[in-house]
Amino acid sequence: MSKNQSLNFKGCSIFRYRIIASTLTGKAIRISDIRANTESPGLRDFEASFLRMIEKLSNGCMIEINDTGTKMRYKPGVLVGGTGLEHDCGKTRGIGWFLEALLCIAPFAKNPVAITLTGITNEETSLCVDTLRTVTMPLLKHFGISEGLELRVLKRGARPNGGGEVLFRCPVVKTLKPVNLVNIGHxxxxxxxxxxxxxxxxxxxxxxxxxxxxxxxxxxxxxxxxxxxxxxxxxxxxxxxxxxxxxxxxxxxxxxxxxxxxxxxxxxxxxxxxxxxxxxxxQGGFVDTSNQGIVLLLAVCCPEDVSRVRLGRLSPNTIKLLRMIRDVFGVVYRIKADDATKSLVLSCVGVGFKNMAKGIA
Incomplete structure (x- = not known):
């Protein structure tokens, strides 16, 4: 893939994953028609806040947004990471919405990440911080991300005024480990x-x-x-x-x-x-519905070996993500239906992604 070539997308769906994929591959992206036909067109405040968070973690990224917010261009920089970072997630979306993206990109930063996020810790439109800590973060251990990974709830923050505060720490890795998340058990x-x-x-x-x-x-x-x-x-x-x-x-x-x-x-x-x-x-998957996207994206970034994961019913966002993975990474998942368990086994060969920013120990 040429880094001088921009990828073009339309609409606001899977916004975070588009930014994540662009950041990891180093390819610039353009997004047009962002809620262009709605009464309130353009980027929402939580999406703009998400971009500001990416800026804090990066060095040299460029973000261009037109006056109406319906078109934007994002050129990724170098993921620097760092400690002592702070970010206000606002009151529109929960802290979990931002943390999901951090879990995908923080391991590939130059330096370990320690960031304090403030806002709403628990709400219905995004994963709460407790589920991220007990369900999502343990999934990263399968990929070799474990020591130094921490999420601590310092303050609770409910709607509408928030006031919650969490501390997120994440180590950096050179490469991930291929996974075989198929055998569920009881x-x-x-x-x-x-x-x-x-x-x-x-x-x-x-x-x-x-x-x-x-x-x-x-x-x-x-x-x-x-x-x-x-x-x-x-x-x-x-x-x-x-x-x-x-x-x-x-x-x-x-x-x-x-x-x-x-x-x-x-x-x-x-x-x-x-x-x-x-x-x-x-539903019978190894990964629950909320975490399908994170696992599928990390599996693509694994070394050039086969990764397999059993999933239940694919969510609409997961289907969109699979199409984006095909367009950005050039990876097509092989999907095999298991009639006995009424589940799906998805497999792919990783692109061999390496964290070039991390020095060799």
């Missing part, structure tokens, strides 16, 4: 955390009892602890929710979550999260 236990800010300590207990009322019917080993924040550590708004994780005998993790919104009572939040978790387990 679910052996469920763990989780029910969190609450600026509400009665009894609220998360009610959430836990409600979730366990369903999960204990199918599995005896269920433990959900409570995490109650108050004072300055509770953020600027009251809120509560729960994050659940199902673990199998082969180390497969499924995540599901629910946050209180629209006047939902604690019992409803617990029931919703438990049903979502059972739905994820029933």
């Amino acid at each position: 679910v052996r236990r469920v763990r989780g955390v029910a969190y609450a800010s600026k509400v009665s300590p009894q609220v998360p207990n009610r959430v836990v009892d409600s979730a366990k009322s369903i999960l204990n019917k199918v599995l005896p080993d269920v433990y959900v602890y409570t995490d109650h924040f108050k004072g300055n550590n509770a953020g600027n708004s009251s809120g509560y929710g729960v994050s659940l994780v199902a673990e199998t005998t082969n180390g497969c993790l499924y995540g599901a979550e629910a946050c209180a919104e629209g006047g939902q009572i604690p019992e409803d939040v617990g029931l919703i999260a438990a049903k979502r978790l059972l739905q994820e387990v029933s």
Whole structure:
């Protein structure tokens, strides 16, 4: 692939993955028709904030946006990384929306990354920080990213005013390891955390009892602890929710979550999260729906060997991502249906991506 040639995209779908792919490959991209036919055209504030975060991690990147925000050009620089970084994620999208992208690019920076993100820690439109810590980050260990990887919740922040704060640390790697995430095993236990800010300590207990009322019917080993924040550590708004994780005998993790919104009572939040978790387990993939994109993208960046991963139903964003991977990396996933488990096994040969910014030890 020539780095002097720009890739052209239209629309705002999988915006983060386009920027990530451009950053990793060093190829400039142009995106046009960004919500051009809507009442409020152009980039949203959280997308502009995401670009500012990439700027903080990079040296020499160029971002050009037209007056209406419907067209932009991004020319990546060198991923420098660094410690002591800070970024305000705003109040439109949760911190998890930004962290998902960081998990894809931070391992390939020149220096280890330590960044403090502020904003909303738990909400319905993006993964909460608890699910990222307990489900998404362990997936990176399969690729050889483990020592020094940390996500610590310093303050909770619920909608609408946020006020949450998390510290994210990530080591750098020279290359990734090919993965074979096919053998699922059987679910052996469920763990989780029910969190609450600026509400009665009894609220998360009610959430836990409600979730366990369903999960204990199918599995005896269920433990959900409570995490109650108050004072300055509770953020600027009251809120509560729960994050659940199902673990199998082969180390497969499924995540599901629910946050209180629209006047939902604690019992409803617990029931919703438990049903979502059972739905994820029933789909039969090694990776749950929310983390399909991260695994597929990292597998492409592996050495020139075959990586395989079992997935359940592909989400619409995953399908778009597979097409983008074909266009940017020149890699086409081989998809084989497994009728016995009603799942899909996706395999590809990595492009042999190496972190050229990282010095040889």
